[in-house]
Amino acid sequence: MYITENDLLRKNNNFGALRHLATLTVFISHTYGISGIGYEPLGLLTGNRYVLSAFGLNLFFCMSGFLVCHSLITSPSIKQYLLNRFLRIWPAYAVNVLFCILFIGIPFTTLPVLDFLSNPQTRFFLLKNISLIGSTFTLPGVINNEAINSSAWTIPVEFRLYFVLLLMYLVFKLRFNQMMLLLLITLWLAQLVIPVSWQHAAFKPHVLYSINLGLHFLTGACFYLYKDSIPLKLSIWFILFACWLAIHIWLPAYWARTEQPFWTYTIMWMAFRWYRVPFMKTDISYGVYLYAIPIQLIILLTIGQSFSFPVFLLFSLVCTVALALLSWYLIEKKALSLKMFFKNKQPAKAL
Template structure:
């Protein structure tokens, strides 16, 4: 059976992707317990669990690339594609940033509130909503082991934005019609990145002591796109899954540059698991709490540590943080993310106006007449 056939059987997005996103989000919280409680997670990455820890974020990006490629294929123009990406990502990020700055920071700062809100560092933190990331707020968590860090997880945001830039460029070059372009990009990017690292770091070019480099996360995103576009050629096979999983383990355990070698196998493992269709739990039907857990997990962990001994044990910190971040994730989904998704008709209306305007300017009467609100005519 091919990946595309498996997708058709699922009749929509397979539930495996929903479970996978939640599991990966929760794993991010648990991985961060060492950093929060001990101020150093390096020992985590030097254990035999390294392949599993290092796989979490790349799997997130592969998953995103696969699903976003489907959204790209269904989009008529970049207006709807980027518009839908914006309303899915930005509102929740903006709310998290403002809650961290105005509520969490105000509670945990060691400064007087007048000094806190007047500090330039406070204003710099608000710039996180643009993707220009700052990790600290004035006087907040300064006595924690990971001193001064409010939300380390935001480091991936610029790379997520770069992924959308990359896929938008591929769209303009016609990647949906000429899918070989996705292969060229997915192969060329890690080669180019490896050359740049060698030029900058010499003999240490392949040393990645902790999490995978952000640039390689983009490569994982591209591999997700490749698998989606070639879903009619790539088989969904348990034996291939076993081989891919073994290649990931061997790459991380037995080579110093496993971050490069593991990516193809990791991409297949991610999509294989994602297009499985286990029954969906009632509490997850019509909801996606993964983004909220991802956004709120680290600030909650830092707050738990600052509040006293209960949050200063790694196990209890992780357990409590998962529970509380799930609560905030539910808030984020029901009051921010889901309402924002109701703006999709607005995005489609703006796109229709853009297509008509373009048709009028270019004198393309046939396109102008064919377009109706919610129409399906594609203009590349």
């Protein structure tokens, strides 16, 4: 009924399957845009209230909040926590940035190769992205300065949330649980009561979306902190579902600002109470997320214009999975092995 530490073992939950499901939804959603078809069927069906990529990102950030909070609480030191997060995010992401320069930038730029490599915009693309300070998506002379890997914008957002979590822990260590819950409730109420017009006047759309993803992250983190007090019951899920449905019907202006509790509870139910879905140990979800758009652009710029949408979707998925497997075995898995190397040199006492 309650989530236990035993449930957090990889073999006892569905987080692996859910990560790959989230990646697949983002992949399919972005394929509609890249191929030029436009909005996906789910967006058209729901009046653009929901798109598959939004489902996938909400799923990613909610699970990330839960698991990263677990990592923070159980890490032997702050240094180990930061190292774990860095090794999971940065190595594969840095290689992806180089991949975009080498395999999209150089082959498809209208500039001479040396001019392209020495261009300040190329240096800016490299340094800003690998620093995780922010994101930039264009390279000089490439596809009329259109974005070449727009999905990567969420990586720096998630990385900043790791530090938000750590800062809350360092400042409010003795009351970490309570202050995290207070922060979540405060932010949730603020975006609920502040008129949407004011929010759009104060922040750019991508900032507002980052805040929304941050709320999903914090909701997942609080779910971990209070996992001993939140029962996973079907009756509770039905109550939350009824509230979510009622808001959609009678208060449509508030649906996007009140859905975090329902989706978080649903995700945790799927992770811990659904039938255990056997899934491979190889985790290619991050690699697929990083390489999907670059691979699809390469295909479109070379041989993809003559493909029908189903063929393009399937062919680009196969190519992306192949590259994601290389990313996992050559980069991510090796980077993650360093976590255990450094962990063995740390005291066993947890934070």
